[in-house]
Amino acid sequence: MEEEFFTEKELRRLFRLTTHGKKRMLVERDREEEEVFEEVFDKRTMMTLYEIVKRKVIYRLDGAIGSGKESKIFHGVDYSGNEIAVKIFLTTTAEFRKRLPYIIGDRRFEEGKKGGYLLIKLWARKEYVNLEAAYNSGVNVPKPIMVLNNVLVMEFIGKDGKRAPLLSEVEPKKTDYLKVVRMIRKLYSRAKLVHADLSEHNIFKWGSKIYFFDFGSAVESGHPNALEFLYRDIRNVNRFFLKHGIEVWNEERILKGVI
Numbered sequence: 001m002e003e004e005f006f007t008e009k010e011l012r013r014l015f016r017l018t019t020h021g022k023k024r025m026l027v028e029r030d031r032e033e034e035e036v037f038e039e040v041f042d043k044r045t046m047m048t049l050y051e052i053v054k055r056k057v058i059y060r061l062d063g064a065i066g067s068g069k070e071s072k073i074f075h076g077v078d079y080s081g082n083e084i085a086v087k088i089f090l091t092t093t094a095e096f097r098k099r100l101p102y103i104i105g106d107r108r109f110e111e112g113k114k115g116g117y118l119l120i121k122l123w124a125r126k127e128y129v130n131l132e133a134a135y136n137s138g139v140n141v142p143k144p145i146m147v148l149n150n151v152l153v154m155e156f157i158g159k160d161g162k163r164a165p166l167l168s169e170v171e172p173k174k175t176d177y178l179k180v181v182r183m184i185r186k187l188y189s190r191a192k193l194v195h196a197d198l199s200e201h202n203i204f205k206w207g208s209k210i211y212f213f214d215f216g217s218a219v220e221s222g223h224p225n226a227l228e229f230l231y232r233d234i235r236n237v238n239r240f241f242l243k244h245g246i247e248v249w250n251e252e253r254i255l256k257g258v259i
Contacts, residue, residue, distance in 0.1 A: 045091060065163050124151065131143075134187060134193060164205065168200035171244070172246060
């Protein structure tokens, strides 16, 4: 169905449905969320969400649980009652132009040079593909579920709408460091990927497990700048753990037998 068949009023009504009988609630929001609604749910995004709902991937979309310059993340529920995370890449931001160094040289996404909305859609697809490669290689990441245009649906790491704490929000342990190191190695050796934007701000600690997330910047190991990004990831991680008095390994020790 084409965009022009829906006015703004009609689109808003679609996402205000409440659960009565066979009707289902698509989006719950209150007056305080009006600014978020205006920024995120432009007409094109609404149509994308509508299509995802029709495919029975999202049953309900709740409030925002995270945000950045390029995207906002919402908590949701699928048709089986499982919690999901819905990442919506903003179509009004110019931030994606800064991400071209992570696309140029990546044989999978060369069309991203064209920019505009195509670049935003490509960035969402790039994150999905990277998450899929990491997940299938046994790296702890949110399981990717679906990507369509500028919307990415994935597993929710957390419980009852509260996301898992970031590594930056907990007191790290030596065992956490060793798990991060093992995941960096596994990501490179098995998934053939470099995260390329790794820090304590995109690592979850959930129970005894460590999860990497935010994979839009990730590149294949064959990317021209892959090693530069890999060493930077390691330096970022080492800096964080050193600040907390935890002994770290140098890059050569971490990557011995990997590259």
